[in-house]
Amino acid sequence: MTATAPHMPAASRRHVLAAAAICLLPLLLQLPLALGLGFGASALLVTAAAWRRPLPALLRILLGITAIIAVAATMPGIGRDSACGLLAGMLALKPSETFSLRDGRSLLGFALFAPFATFLLDQGPLSLALALLAVVAVLSALRRLAGDESGGSNRPQASARPGWQDLGEIVRLLGLGLPLALAAFWLFPRLPTPLWGLPDRAVAKPGLSDTMTPGGWLDLMSDDSPAARVQFFGATPARAEMYWRGPVLWDFDGATWHQLRWDAGADAAEMQPGDVRYDYQLDMEPTEGRELVALDLPLQAPPGSMFTLGHSLRAERSLDNVTRWRLQSAPPSAFQPALPPALRMRALLLPRGFNPRTVAMGRAWRREAGHDADGRADAALVGRALAMIRRDFAYTLDVPLAGRNEVDDFLFERRQGYCEHFSSAFAVLMRAAGIPTRVVTGYAGGYRNPIGDYWVVLNSDAHAWNEVWLPRRGWVRVDPTAAVAPERVFDTLADRRPGRIGAFDGLVGIFDASDWLRRGWNDFVLGFNAQRQQRMLDPLGLAGIGGRGLVLLFALVAGLAMGWMAWWLARGERERDPLLRAWHRLGERYARIGRARDAHEPAQAWADRVAADVPRAGIDLRTLGRRFSAARYARVEPAVVRALVRDLSAHRP
C-alpha cells in the first residue's frame, strides 16, 4: 500500500460494499427484528447518500449516537447481544466513509467480525451458510482490490471473463487452505477452561429458566427448535413416561414461581431407584443458562454438573455451546421419604393475600378429608383435585393475561389454560390443603427420529408438572395437565410431528433428515472441545498424549497440509499433456546417463542417435520415438495414446 491512499474504482467499491452487506446479513438476522430492519435500511440509505462524497463528520457522529441509542432502547443493559447490535450499527454506518483502497480493506476486515459475532448468538446452519458466503464475498472483494492495486489496466479480459472464474479461484484458495484449517480445528490444543467468560445476553432467549410465570411460556411453546437430543443405550422409556426434569420451583410470590435462592450444590436427595435403569446420552442445545434436564430421576450428577435441592441438575458453567452429558436415570420407588422440616415448610408456603378462594377451598377439602399418618387422606386429596380437573377443565393455549389472583381466576372462572396454569393452580391448591407440593419444569415427551434412532426434545415440548410429598413414598410426580379429559383438549400444539403442516406430513422426512444432519454437525463440530479432543485420539493409540504431544502432532499434520498446498499450487507448472509429460520424463531418464536430447534435435533423430550408442535399450527407444511422433503429428485413437503413455513410463534406459 502506498502512502497516498488511491481511490477505489466505482465497480470495486460496489463489490466491497456488497461483500460487507453479506457479512452484515447474518448478524442482522440475529438482532431483534426492529433493530435488524432499522440497521439494514440505514446501511442502504447511508451508502446511497455517501455514494459521491463522504457524509459530514458531524452527521456521521450523530448517526453513530443514534445507533447507540437504538441498541440501548431495544436491548437495555450491557451484554453480548447488545455489543453485537452495536457492531452491526457501526458496520451499517461505515460505508459513509469508505473511499480509498485502504478504507475498502479495513471495511472488509471489520465486516468479518459480523459473522464471527453472529456465532456468539447463534450457531445454526443458516448462520453458518451465510457466514461461508460472507467469507467468499470478502475474499473475492479483496482479490478485486489487489487487482486494482496492481493496476486496473492488467485485466484486459475482465469483461470477457465474468466473475465465475474469479469465484472459482477463491473457492480454490479456500479448498487449498481447508486441510490446514481442519488440522488446526481438530488438533490445535483446546482450552479446557476459558480464559475469560462469555458475557451474558442483555435480552434472554426464550427457554427454561429458574422462574415460571403462568402464561409466560407461549414463546417457548411455539418454538419448534430442538432443545436436546437423546440417544438411549439399552432400555428406552415409553413416550408417555418421558418427563425431562428441569428446574424445580418452590417459592410462589403470587405471580411467579422461583427456585430456592440458596439452592445450589445440594447433596443428592435420598432415593430408592426402581428396577428399570435408563442409560442415555443427552446433547443439550445452548440455552445460555445453567439449567440441565434429565430423565426423571437422574441417579447421579455427571462431571461438570451438580444437584439442586429439587434434585434437578445444574451445570457448573452456562450452556453457551452444545454440551454432551452421559446420564443414568431410574423412576424412583421412594424419593426423599424423610423430608427435612425446612424443606417441608418451604413446600407448604403460600403468599399472603393471594387467591383467597383457592386457599379456602384447599382448607375445606382438608377438613373434609381429615388427617392420617400414612398419607391416605393426602392421596385422596390429590385424586380429588385430578378428578375435578378431568371433569371441568379444558386445555388451550388461548389464555388472557393473568390478573392478581390468577389461580382463583383459573380454578373458578376460566377453567382452561395450559401446563403452567394447571401446575401452578394445583400446587397452590395442594399447599392450601397442607400437602407439600412443588412445581417441576422441563420437557415432556419427545420425537423419535427414525433416521439415526435417537429422540429429539423440542422447545415446544416444554412442560410443567408437580410433585407432591406423601408419607413413606416421598415426592410423587403428579401431572395435572395430563388429567384433562382428551375431548376437552382444544387449541393445542400436541400431536404435532415436526415437519407436519395440518394434515400434510410430506415434510416429515425432510425434517428427520435435516435434524439428523444437524445432530451430526452438533456432534462433529459444535460439541467439540478439549475433552472430546483428548478422547478423539484414544482410539489411535495416542491416549494420554498430553498438551505437548498434541502440539507436535498438530505441527506434523499442519506441515503435511502445507506441503500438500504447495504441491497442488506448484502443479500448475507441470506439462498438461500426459503424452508430452511421459516423453519428457523419459528424456530426463536418458539425460541422467548423459544422453540428453539437444534442443534442436527432433524426437526421431534423438532416438536414432541413442539407439546407435546404447544398442540394448535403444531399439525400444527407436520404436517409442516413432510411435511418439505418430501420436503427436498424426491422428490416432485415444486408446493408442494411453498405451503409448504406459509404455513410455515403463521404459528404462
Next chain:
Amino acid sequence: MRAALRSRMQALTRPRAPESLPVRLDRRRVYVLPTATGLFFALLLGTMGLGALNYNNNPALLLALLLAGAAQASLLFAHLQLSGVRIEAVAAEPVAAGEPLSLRIALGAGDARQRRGLQLRHGDEVVHASFDASGTTAELRLPTSRRGLMPLPRLELRTVQPLGLARAWAYVWPAQATLVYPAAEPHAPPLPAASTGEGRARDARAGDDLHHLRGYRAGDAPRTIAWKASARRDSLLVREYEQHRRDHLQLDWSATEGLAYEQRIRRLARWVDDAEREGRRYALRLPGTAPIALGLGPLHRHQCLRALAMMPAETPA
C-alpha cells in the same frame, strides 16, 4: 538511517551482483512478506481465533481457520506468481541526460501458469506487466542524471496477487549498461559558420543542384523525398544533392574554447542536434578520439552523441 537499512536489506537479498540475462527467477530469490493489509488481517484472525478458542465456539473457530488457510494459500500463490518468470532481455534507446530512459523489459515464463498484476518497479516508478501465454514486454521509465554509460539498477518485480495480503517480490539486476547522451545546452549560440565557401544562399539545394535520385532509406528527411518521381515509380525516391562544401559543418572541440568542460560537451551536443534539424552534414572532432567524418542521419547523430557521451570525465589539470 532508512537508506542504511535499505542498503543492508539489499546486501541480504538476491541477487547480490549484476547478472547476465536471461535470468529465471527460482524460488530462492523470490521473497514474500505480508503487506500492511496482511498484518491487519493476521491480527484480526488472531483475535477471532483466540476468542473462538476461549468460548469454544467452533463455527467461529472454523471461520477464522478457513480464512487463515486461504490467506496461507495466497502466500504460496503469490510466491508462485513470480517463481518461474524469466527475464529475457532489456533494451533502451539512449536519451539525453535528465530525460527519463524508457527501459523495455521482455518477460517470459517457463510454465503455463496464469499471471496477473505483476509490477516492475524502480524507485517510485511502477509499471504493470500483463502476462499472457507468450510473456510480455513492459516499459519502465528510469531517471537519468549524467551522460555516459549508465549501469542498469536493480529492478524489482513484484505482485500483491491474489488477495493483497502478501507481497512477493524478486530483484533482477541486469549486467548491462545503457547509453545516456549528454544533455544538449538549452540556449546555445547558432551553429558555427560553414567551414568553406561563403555568400551563397543556403536554399541552393533546389532543382539545379540535383544530382540524382535514389531509393528511400530509413532516416531520410521527409522533405528530401521526391514525391512526383516516387508516384511515377511506385516506390519512395529521395533526391540526392550535390555536396555543397559550404554546407558542411566542422564541429570542433576547439571551437568551444573558453567554456567549462561539461559545458563544451553540452554545446557540441546541441550543435549536433541543430545540424540534424537543419539537415546539414557535419563532422565532429574531439580530443582523444578519432575524428568522425562528415555525415547526416540518425546513425551519424548517434555516433557523434555517443562519442560525446563517452568523453572521459574532466581530469583536474
